[in-house]
Every structure is written in C-alpha cells, then in structure tokens.
Amino acid sequence: MAAKYGLPPFLAQVVTAHAYRRWLSRKASAHVVRDRKRGYACDVSGYKQAIHAAVLRSGGRDAYTHELLDWSLISTYENEASRMGRHAYKASLALLPTVDHHAPGAANADFRICAWRTNDAKNDLPIEAFVALCKRVVAQAETAERNSDATLPANLPMTTPPPDIDAIIERLARHRQRATYGALAGLVGGVARSVMGRHMRTPRNSWVVSAATGEPTGYADHEKDPALRVNPRIIATADDLRRWLRGVA
Secondary structure, eight states: OOTTTOGGGGGGGSSOHHHHHHHHHHHHHHHHHHHHHOOOOHHHHHHHHHHHHEEEEETTTTTTTOOOGGGTTTOOOOOOHHHHHTTTHHTTTTOOEEEEEESTSSSSEEEEEEEEEHHHHTOOOHHHHHHHHHHHHOOOOOOOOHHHHOOOOOOOOOOOOOOOOOHHHHHHHHHTOOHHHHHHHHHHHHHTTTTTSSOOTGGGGGEEEEETTOOOOOOOOOGGGTTTTTTTOOEEEEEHHHHHHHOOO
C-alpha cells in the first residue's frame, strides 16, 4: 500500500507518509458512505485511487482558485473546537485540503482537491453553475466599487487633518486586516483607483485590496503578505474602517 499510495513529492516536507495515507483512507471511506446512500455503486479502493490521483494532479493547490493549500492541517479538524470556536475556528481552517465531487450527481469518481472555504462555497453546485455564481458576485462587487469611485467621499471636517494613510496601512498589516481601496479612499480622501498609486507593491501595502477579488491589484505573489487570507474579513466602507481603527492600537 505504501508504494501504491506514496506520499506526493510536494508534501515530503509537510506531512508524513503515514498521515497522508490515513487521510486518504478516511476521505475515501467518508465519500463511499455518502455516495452509497445516494445509490451509487462504489468502493473504498476505487475511491482511494481516484482521490490520490486528484491530489497528484493538484500539485498541492486548490483546483478552482489555484491557492496553495495548507496540507499541515489534514486530519486536525476537531468537532468540539469547531463548536466552541464557530466562525473563527472555521476561518482558521480555510485552506484545509478537502475532496470535492467535480460534478455532483455523476456516477463516476471525478474528484478535485480544493480548500474547505472553496468547497463550502461550491457546495453541491455543478462547476458551470459555481463559476457563473462567482462571476455574478465579482461583477456586482466591481459595479459597487465603480459607484463608490463616482461619489465624493464623506470627508472629515475641514478643521480635522486627514488621517495618515501610512499609519492606517501599518495598523492593517499589524493586525492582518484587509481593507478595500474604496474604504481607504473614503477615509483619507481621493478615489479608490488611485489611493495607493504612490505606494510601492510590498507585503505591508498588500493589505489594501480590491473589493472584487480580495487581493491587491497588480501584485505578484512575492509582493503579497503570505498571511493575506488568514483573516476572511475585508473592511469595505470608510465608516467600517473608521470604527475598526478606533478599536485597535
């Protein structure tokens, strides 16, 4: 069995072969139980082969977003910790590798590896419906951001000096908190598309992001903070950013 389900090369320094094979067996068994209830003919051996093949194809990344998954999280989920931690606990496992039926309802074992966050969003949607939904979300976010650009920000009174943009970015980076270009522009004055125009593309500055993508526009991977998506929350308005700044040091 060790040779048949050998540890993928990209996981060699992340998890042990024993931990990987245990995860593989558990995932295959869980999917067999679920799919047999749905009337499909399947077995653990066949599903282990299919899931292992999907892992190898993934290269360690989410099949739908291409995010690098955190394989050190496999087999760490705890029901009691989830019950106590609720949303915060789930957010901490956002990049936990999971097994997804690429086409729910298909009789064959067509699996993809993706993050728990992605799997939770896709749920039982066929891939075409999931992509269409994502496009509608992005289109609406871009429309909202353009509308934000077209309106004047609610500036502070003239007697109050504008907030220090670098001090705000420093606090966002320190607390691992993303805020949109529109939120920052609404607070310091200006428009979303140019508020960060004079700032270099650095990990510290990557905490100011597009509302549409949750990522800083135009940044290469090495220019982004590695912890950028640890906190799923994104501050989207100037008022929310102002309230958040009041509550942090």
